[in-house]
Amino acid sequence: MTTTMERGFGAGPDDREAGNREPLLRMTWTDPVTGAHGYLVVHTSVSGMSTGGTRMRAGCTMSEVEDLARGMAAKTAVFDLPVGGAKGGIDFDPKDPRAVGVLERFCQAMRPWLDTHWVTAEDLGVPQHLLDEVFGRLGLQQSYHAAIGRSADPERTLRRVHDALNAPVPGGFLLGDVVGGYGVAQACIGTMHAQGWVPSETTVAIQGVGTMGGGAAWYLHEAGVRVIAVADALGTLYCADGVDVPALLALRDGYGEIDRSRVPPSVQQWPVGAVIGVAADIFVPAAISYAITTDNVDQVVAKVVIEAANAATTPEAEAVLTGRGIPVVPDFVANSGAVAWAWWVLLGHVGVDPDDSFLRLRTEMLAKVAILLERWVLYGAAPRRTAWELVAAHHSASVPADPLAVQVLTIP
Template sequence: MRAFDAIQIYFDAAAEHLDLEPAFREALLMPQREVQVQVSIERDDGSLANFVGFRVQHDNSRGPMKGGLRYHHEVDLDETRALASLMTWKTAVVDLPYGGAKGGIGVNPRELSHREIERLTRAFVDQIHDIVGPDTDIPAPDMGTDHQVMAWFRNQWEKYHGFQPAVITGKPVEQYGAKGREEATGRGVGMLTFKLVRRLSRQPKETRIAIQGFGNVGSHAAKFLHESEFPVVAVSDTTGTYYKADGLDIPALFHHRLQHEHGLLAGYTDCEVLPMNALLELEDVDVLIPAALGGVITEDNVDRIKASVIIEAANGPIFPAADKILYERGVTVLPDILANAGGVTVSYFEWVQNRQHYRWTLDRVRQELDHTMSSAFENVWQTSQEKDLSLRTAAYMIGIARVQRATELAGLT
């Protein structure tokens, strides 16, 4: 199934409850603009390399468009379109004054040198600089990119448009970035996991966690949950599943990841090492947190998923057919458009600070993040309970209704 088709299924389920007319549904769902560019760079050995880059701008009815910049070999127009629409509903669910966008380049960054990634970033900016900006479309880090890529992006964009750090978020703190931005998505995942577990009348110490993916999001989520006394019994990355029945030593794993190339866990020995895909199907797990790629839970493996709660830290980790089966089984799924919204929330805080030329403390960033995410969670939870709907449908209804209202107020219908 194509990624955008999956989003449309979730969208349509919520739109039915909102009684949206078909033409208006199409207007809200389809992107406003899609850009595909060729990005050519000189490799370190003097050869020429060509890549394809994308920027999809989905909706700006509630404010400037906002969305990550992804460097991954599977990036294509369909995925970028789907993720751009997700950003529209995500920013609306947490009530940020943004719309949705997404961008990326089809490349494996591990196959490029540091200088080649810089040249790639600058060449991409050369192609799209005139369609992004602090009042139109604000990129941010995503899979395969980080604060350094954001610094290069900003520097190249400012060569055309002058000093304006608010053009991009997720920058280094020394380059007007926000404190707490790197931890934000994972911290938000951890916070909402805690809130959902308490809503389900569970105790943290008795709730066993498994996290698929131990990159930036998964590792910070694990750190927060460990500090909140949850036993994190399994984590995984491309090198395998690292399992310990009585709970992993997350600080030790975190340190190991930081000390090894590409942040991989290979070589960590204080646990049992299982195949990479084993994590999804572990028997003794209460909460499963997919924090890697999308589409990892499908009709083919959904019957082997044992967790009773799933937190979507990744974008689109559950295909619609599997999501329906899980709902019918009574599995509680916290959807991606809420669960992983911590990153864009702190990106918003960074943008606000840049526009005000004023810096917040880390404590204030965390307090504001907690307030924003908690308010959104309570809104989605109450809607779900009152209307007897899944948390996903409730979240989409809230997001779509806010975008619908903004569009109508603008007089475009």
């Protein structure tokens, strides 16, 4: 195993956009068995702690992980969480039979950070149950280990986290698997309210049917919204009258792909990229980063884009959309429900009752999206700019003198 590490100290807390600030740390790891590269980027640290998921995909780069860590720093700030932002990434195919071994060796190499400074969770290609299995084999019990270890009663906090993640919700799902998608659905509903649209008359197209996209589709369907298209790695499924979301989600395999042999004939099957051009009121990219670029932005005909995937729209493409009058609700607001909820659970702000979690997330997401869309409607202010202003207003802790110093963080 080899690692390389860089540290940097960026601009101060008055920087409105975290994108103008250098990360605290960039680390590159090389797997001694497969030669795969892994990355850890710590963008900000609060009380010596940062949070952000670990993803695995072929082609993952340091630049990608750095963008995602920057987004995590914004998410924790906009929800006023007592933690900084980080991200892990591994350049490896999660379908490769060696993938679990690569993930375990990566976590072992990151052990000094995972022990006390970095709280990680599921992300693209790395489901939470697999991550927790790896942590268990490493003697760390659960991927929130670093935060749990700081609590007054670690065993009680671990039980609360475990029970909350595994709390059953309607549809046969677990709360930890769908809470992020629920937050995205609320971002969509908040947008409808701001635009004066009736949910039952609003159409949505969703790229991705994993935990985020699938959860969003489920809860939009439950709210009476017409989901007219969903897309996975195999293609786009479209029905002008609305797809049967529960039925299609029930056809997913372990990789989040829908069994095409069982899709009803009323649903049209289009190419993968066709979902971007679906004439829906709202388009939700919920699968991959950089889904909307200058190469395909002209295909977007939706009235609003809501980013459920991290860094779903490149800056250049977003500028084009904004110029065309299409607002983009940024990822660090729309898909931040999962990280906000995880820390509410850790801090004891919510318990194991899903209704309490849904109520808090719904209340906070609707309020934040209302601010973004109100300023867009009244003044033409891009939602991302307004969101960065929320970050500046709520990011009470910037880069401390010693970014790894363990300061007071109370976890009951």
